[in-house]
Amino acid sequence: MLKDITIGQYFPGDSVIHRMDPRFKIVCTLLLIVTLFAGNSLWTLVIGGVFVLLVQILSRIPGKLLWKSLRPILPILLFTAVLNLLFVGDDEVLWEWQFIKLTMGGLQMSVFMIVRIILLIVGSSLLTYTTSPILLTDAIESLMSPLKGIKFPVHEMAMMMSIALRFIPTLIEETDKIMSAQKARGATLDSGKVMERIRALIPILVPLFVSAFRRAEELATAMECRCYRGGEGRTRLRQLKAGARDYIGFAVSFLFMAGAVTVNILSK
Amino acid sequence: MAILTTEGLTYTYSAGTPFEKTAVDHVDISIEDNTMCGVIGHTGSGKSTLMQHFNGLLKPTEGKVFLEGKDIWADKSRMRDVRFRVGLVFQYPEYQLFEETVYRDIAFGPKNMGLSDDEIRHRIHETAQMLGLTEDMLKRSPFALSGGQKRRAAIAGVMAMRPKVLILDEPCAGLDPRGRAEMLCQIRDYQRKTQSTVLLVSHSMEDVAEFTDKLLVMSKAKLFCYDDTAVVFRRAEELKALGLRVPQIASVMGALRKCGYDLPPDLYTVEKARDALLSLLRKGAAEC
Numbered sequence: 291m292l293k294d295i296t297i298g299q300y301f302p303g304d305s306v307i308h309r310m311d312p313r314f315k316i317v318c319t320l321l322l323i324v325t326l327f328a329g330n331s332l333w334t335l336v337i338g339g340v341f342v343l344l345v346q347i348l349s350r351i352p353g354k355l356l357w358k359s360l361r362p363i364l365p366i367l368l369f370t371a372v373l374n375l376l377f378v379g380d381d382e383v384l385w386e387w388q389f390i391k392l393t394m395g396g397l398q399m400s401v402f403m404i405v406r407i408i409l410l411i412v413g414s415s416l417l418t419y420t421t422s423p424i425l426l427t428d429a430i431e432s433l434m435s436p437l438k439g440i441k442f443p444v445h446e447m448a449m450m451m452s453i454a455l456r457f458i459p460t461l462i463e464e465t466d467k468i469m470s471a472q473k474a475r476g477a478t479l480d481s482g483k484v485m486e487r488i489r490a491l492i493p494i495l496v497p498l499f500v501s502a503f504r505r506a507e508e509l510a511t512a513m514e515c516r517c518y519r520g521g522e523g524r525t526r527l528r529q530l531k532a533g534a535r536d537y538i539g540f541a542v543s544f545l546f547m548a549g550a551v552t553v554n555i556l557s558k
Numbered sequence: 559m560a561i562l563t564t565e566g567l568t569y570t571y572s573a574g575t576p577f578e579k580t581a582v583d584h585v586d587i588s589i590e591d592n593t594m595c596g597v598i599g600h601t602g603s604g605k606s607t608l609m610q611h612f613n614g615l616l617k618p619t620e621g622k623v624f625l626e627g628k629d630i631w632a633d634k635s636r637m638r639d640v641r642f643r644v645g646l647v648f649q650y651p652e653y654q655l656f657e658e659t660v661y662r663d664i665a666f667g668p669k670n671m672g673l674s675d676d677e678i679r680h681r682i683h684e685t686a687q688m689l690g691l692t693e694d695m696l697k698r699s700p701f702a703l704s705g706g707q708k709r710r711a712a713i714a715g716v717m718a719m720r721p722k723v724l725i726l727d728e729p730c731a732g733l734d735p736r737g738r739a740e741m742l743c744q745i746r747d748y749q750r751k752t753q754s755t756v757l758l759v760s761h762s763m764e765d766v767a768e769f770t771d772k773l774l775v776m777s778k779a780k781l782f783c784y785d786d787t788a789v790v791f792r793r794a795e796e797l798k799a800l801g802l803r804v805p806q807i808a809s810v811m812g813a814l815r816k817c818g819y820d821l822p823p824d825l826y827t828v829e830k831a832r833d834a835l836l837s838l839l840r841k842g843a844a845e846c
């Protein structure tokens with residue numbers, strides 16, 4: 291079950307999307323997110339959906355994987371949908387029962403919210419699925435490098451991010467292992483009252499923290515042994531270089547988003 | 559009587575993703591009660607995966623697992639009971655210790671079984687003694703023990719549940735030679751005393767040769783064979799082809815036999831080999 295968490299996971303491949311410059315991919319994803327949340331007409335969402343679908347087909351990431359990344363957030367999705375349904379309202383009442391009032395506006399809002407969140411998750415999953423964590427942080431560092439001017443520790447931030455990303459799967463695996471081991475000793479994790487459930491977490495959290503700290507210490511030592519001293523004067527093995535393909539990809543994405551925004555303005 | 563049986567057991571990791579991997583492939587096996595069974599196989603051959611099916615931690619993609627003749631997945635609500643009857647100690651179990659004292663950590667399993675405090679105390683002391691943990695260690699924090707002592711504490715946590723089948727995944731990994739020998743002796747004594755079944759996953763042919771009655775050999779997710787240890791080690795050439803080997807002493811004896819010395823075929827422990835060589839030498843001296 292924990293293995294189903296695919297956040298930050300990378301699925302190697304050799305598609306056009308995989309090979310695109312990660313900086314452009316990040317910018318395109320940001321564009322998508324902004325468009326999705328700025329637009330409030332049906333067409334914005336349709337264009338956004340087509341764009342995401344196009345990227346998915348080009349990247350050859352199986353739909354099943356995207357479904358997997360969506361599954362953990364289903365409860366949140368439902369929750370937002372219900373909230374919107376109940377608390378956003380206009381005059382067009384569809385159904386009424388005591389104090390509960392369902393309106394057309396609420397229904398519209400909750401459908402929009404669901405589609406937006408789904409597209410948001412799928413879009414950003416496509417980014418992480420097709421970009422290795424190392425490239426991703428390289429790209430973030432490169433995009434944020436102007437901030438170095440105001441003494442913002444860009445390199446350190448990027449390094450911290452790449453370490454965190456790198457260790458998500460490791461920690462998940464470790465949690466899985468510890469859970470299995472405690473289950474083998476008869477621990478019950480999914481039944482009982484709230485207090486019992488909280489208490490049942492102790493046998494998992496204690497070993498997990500102990501091993502996370504141990505890992506952190508080992509990693510720090512290993513980095514120091516290789517004379518890591520922060521970003522000063524550090525060169526890279528992989529230089530990010532944008533080519534014609536990246537500009538074309540970016541242009542296409544930009545056109546999509548521009549189209550979505552135009553449609554949004556026109557439809558008002 | 560067979561205690562653990564599998565039928566067409568198959569398990570695939572990450573089915574439906576690019577990382578799909580069949581780690582156990584149609585394994586049919588039947589393990590007897592009251593045996594010390596070694597489990598060997600090349601790295602990645604699926605040993606650990608197979609072991610996790612025996613107590614229901616992994617659900618077979620295909621096939622069935624029977625414990626004392628009953629399908630363990632027939633009634634999910636009895637799964638906990640299965641876990642108490644089949645104890646599993648993972649590789650590097652010392653990373654699972656969590657309690658304030660060693661005593662309380664060992665008590666975790668028996669407590670989950672709902673045993674009385676007296677019974678728990680009795681079992682802990684008995685187990686601690688079997689594994690060479692002193693009274694003083696029981697009172698300490700598990701994090702203040704040495705690596706080998708931590709390992710023992712973690713193993714004791716499962717042994718104290720007195721499972722019918724105890725599975726140990728490489729219990730000696732990372733121990734010094736003396737620690738290994740001690741640990742293996744203690745495990746064998748435990749097996750003899752409790753008359754239970756112990757499955758011992760190991761990479762050391764010398765260890766399994768000396769301490770096990772039966773051997774289960776895995777190769778590339780398939781069961782290669784399951785037989786008496788002596789019988790398995792007679793198939794030296796085939797084992798070599800799997801990336802395994804026979805104990806060093808067995809190779810030496812095999813080479814001597816090829817040179818024409820009259821030695822029996824199943825000499826795979828140092829002791830037996832020594833006795834055979836001594837008797838051969840005496841015979842030689844008598845003939846001179």
Ligand SMILES: Nc1ncnc2c1ncn2[C@@H]1O[C@H](COP(=O)(O)OP(=O)(O)OP(=O)(O)O)[C@@H](O)[C@H]1O
Binds near residue numbers: 571605
């Ligand atoms: N959690 C997992 N997810 C995906 N694949 C896995 C996982 N665990 C193991 N595998 C794969 O399954 C195969 C069998 O692994 P397993 O751990 O059972 O081997 P093993 O025989 O115990 O090896 P070792 O002797 O190194 O412990 C390996 O190829 C491994 O890559």
Ligand SMILES: [Mg+2]
Binds near residue numbers: 606607649
């Ligand atoms: Mg293993």
